[in-house]
Amino acid sequence: MPTSLQESPGARVGLSIAVATGLYGVSFGALSVSSGLDVWQTQALSLLLFSGGSQFAFIGVIAGGGTPVAAASAAALLGIRNAVYGMQMNMLLQPRRWRRLAAAHVTIDESLATSTGQTDPLEQRRGFWVAGVGIFVLWNLFTLVGALAGDAIGDPKQWGLDGAAVAAFLALLWPRLRSREAGAIAAVCALATVLAVPFVPPGVPILVAAVVAALIGWFGYRSGPSGEGLEPDIDPYPQPDDPSRTATS
């Protein structure tokens, strides 16, 4: 039974996720300007790239003295899971024309999680759009706040902003370490990074780790349920015509 928008569980979850996630924009804005980007460049990333992990990757490489090419490569690779999300959302929403472009832009970890957490198709739709658009608006607003505040406070090291970047990356990684195998992949890639740092230009160690991770993923693949915890954040959604799924709403 469809409910009004005020009582919609999908919209409620979406709104609370939007508020909780949008606030992180402050840390992105502050870290970005301390990495050497200006306020406009920072804002361009939040408006146009709009994918937290990729944005942090871009400024993380620049902060380490890496080239803009390496920064863009790291950001692009970290966004690959969004293609998988896009396919899942396309099956759920089947948007047409301009809605398809808008849906693609707000396809991120959080909007997918909100949508697939709902069982009713209407709520899946509401959850996706409320979370996606809500986060987009707040993330951009708070990016600007962080960028302007970060620009005004002087030496970022004195305030521990480089420590904040380390903490942010660890916090993005943490929820993905759900299995021993995921932990092992993280450890191997961390080691590859440390070994590569003295020998290649800044930013490239991250791409070395990406190659290692992709090779593990490709050749370590075994069919069956053994890939526990290694799929993108959200389990692939069951087929949309699966009757057991719609019957539970």
Add this chain to the structure above:
Amino acid sequence: MSLWFWIVVACAVGFLTKLVGYLLPRKWLTNPRVARVAGTLTIGLLASLTVANTVATGAALAVDARLGALAAAAVALWLKAPFLVVVIVGALAAAGLRLLGLP
């Protein structure tokens, strides 16, 4: 200018990656091996970015206050602190250790 150029490239690639999921035939991306590579890539890159931001200074390895920030953030995460709190804890640890004289 070069930085701006690569910002635009990153944004374009990021958007097209999202869009491709809406345009590709379903079987391409439901391939479990492709999904697994997307998963391992995300874990590997985030682990690498964490470590690079902790111990790399340009093309050299360095031990400094950022290591303390990593440890403090890990403790905060282990205590199930929310994202923003973890980031603040990391900043406070690095700033505090620098006040104590660490590089």
